[in-house]
Amino acid sequence: MKLFGNKNGPAPEAPAVTENAVLNALRGVIDPDLHRDIVELGFIKDLNIHEGTVGFTVELTTPACPVKEKLKSQAHDLVAVIPGVTQVDVHMTAQVRQSMDPWSQRAPVPGVRNIVAVASGKGGVGKSTVAVNLAVALARQGARVGLMDADIYGPSIPMMMGAQDAHVMGDAEGHIMPLEAHGVKMVSIGFILGENAPVVWRGPMVGKAVTQLVRECVWGELDYLIIDLPPGTGDAQLSLAQSVPVSGGVIVTTPQDIALLDATRGLSMFREVKVPVLGIIENMSYFACPHCGEKTNIFSHGGGREAAERMKVPFLGEIPLDVDVRIGGDTGMPIVAAKPGSPQAVAFMELASKVAAAASIAAMDLHVQSEGFIPLNTLVGPRAK
Numbered sequence: 001m002k003l004f005g006n007k008n009g010p011a012p013e014a015p016a017v018t019e020n021a022v023l024n025a026l027r028g029v030i031d032p033d034l035h036r037d038i039v040e041l042g043f044i045k046d047l048n049i050h051e052g053t054v055g056f057t058v059e060l061t062t063p064a065c066p067v068k069e070k071l072k073s074q075a076h077d078l079v080a081v082i083p084g085v086t087q088v089d090v091h092m093t094a095q096v097r098q099s100m101d102p103w104s105q106r107a108p109v110p111g112v113r114n115i116v117a118v119a120s121g122k123g124g125v126g127k128s129t130v131a132v133n134l135a136v137a138l139a140r141q142g143a144r145v146g147l148m149d150a151d152i153y154g155p156s157i158p159m160m161m162g163a164q165d166a167h168v169m170g171d172a173e174g175h176i177m178p179l180e181a182h183g184v185k186m187v188s189i190g191f192i193l194g195e196n197a198p199v200v201w202r203g204p205m206v207g208k209a210v211t212q213l214v215r216e217c218v219w220g221e222l223d224y225l226i227i228d229l230p231p232g233t234g235d236a237q238l239s240l241a242q243s244v245p246v247s248g249g250v251i252v253t254t255p256q257d258i259a260l261l262d263a264t265r266g267l268s269m270f271r272e273v274k275v276p277v278l279g280i281i282e283n284m285s286y287f288a289c290p291h292c293g294e295k296t297n298i299f300s301h302g303g304g305r306e307a308a309e310r311m312k313v314p315f316l317g318e319i320p321l322d323v324d325v326r327i328g329g330d331t332g333m334p335i336v337a338a339k340p341g342s343p344q345a346v347a348f349m350e351l352a353s354k355v356a357a358a359a360s361i362a363a364m365d366l367h368v369q370s371e372g373f374i375p376l377n378t379l380v381g382p383r384a385k
């Protein structure tokens, strides 16, 4: 093919750009969490080529992807150097994949793609604080999020979300309408129990009530439903994790040895009910002095990471002990919404991205285990038998 003309000859002829050449170039972009290239993963949509102009969409598995911009520029640059390409238009979007119950024992909740259970071995480690900030952080990153307070022993989420005076409403068919705060749809077992209801429930009753609440709530379409489990790893938690189709569990711990021991129990609990563990979060990890910035390890430090390594589960991050985090909880204004640029809020945002990535990986792993690898874009919606 003649590429270059001379002064008197024909105009330079640009080589034709083919779909194959573009896809081959895009195979050079690897998703850092899923460890596969974005073509194999089925992320490339709406590829169109018009002379030298190439346009395509990259559809990620979560809007909470921290490397979205990096992937975009990699994709752009790899295509831009293909001979004949004069312009590249990359559009980034996300479609959260439906996770599946590999044992098909728990029917999916219609419209809800992933259910993430937040657990802790004991109370007071900040499980609800993490659940609330995780939910609001995911919503702020563009995901559709629900939050379910299943902590019968002390439902604190309505207060932490600034909705303690709200009353649960039903629609004409008797379904429960979730409240909405900070961009998150929310329902609490406390709305049904009342604030001072004595909790004499046994495990199976908790499981039943929470399942009912999850299934009868009008969630609409949700990418993530975060469930704040009751603290502990006993009967109530087990039966709950068994009755709701949980796609993954996260365990919140503080760095003390005793809390870490409880975290190990949390891990065994999830394993017993065959729920993949997305990872461990260390809360109250250290205290950063607001005046000089010096870090003090009040409850020692790093135990969460070590425990995660020992138990071979991902370590999802550290949240500092911080007065603004506590104030956010007390005033119904979670820190990720109240002070989005603060280091504590950033820590929660990073945590949310890691949880979203871990949920994508879990969805893919389950699929790989059951059927061999199939591009993720075939996983949207219920799996065809």
Ligand code: ADP
Pocket: 120, 122, 123, 124, 125, 126, 127, 128, 129, 130, 156, 231, 283, 284, 319, 320, 321, 322, 323, 325, 326, 327, 329, 330
């Ligand atoms: P749990 O759900 O594990 O019982 P909570 O989330 O209710 O724990 O937290 C217990 C108390 O600790 C609350 O007053 C909360 O505001 C506070 N808290 C939780 N995490 C932090 C943190 N990182 N820094 C400061 N206070 C925190």
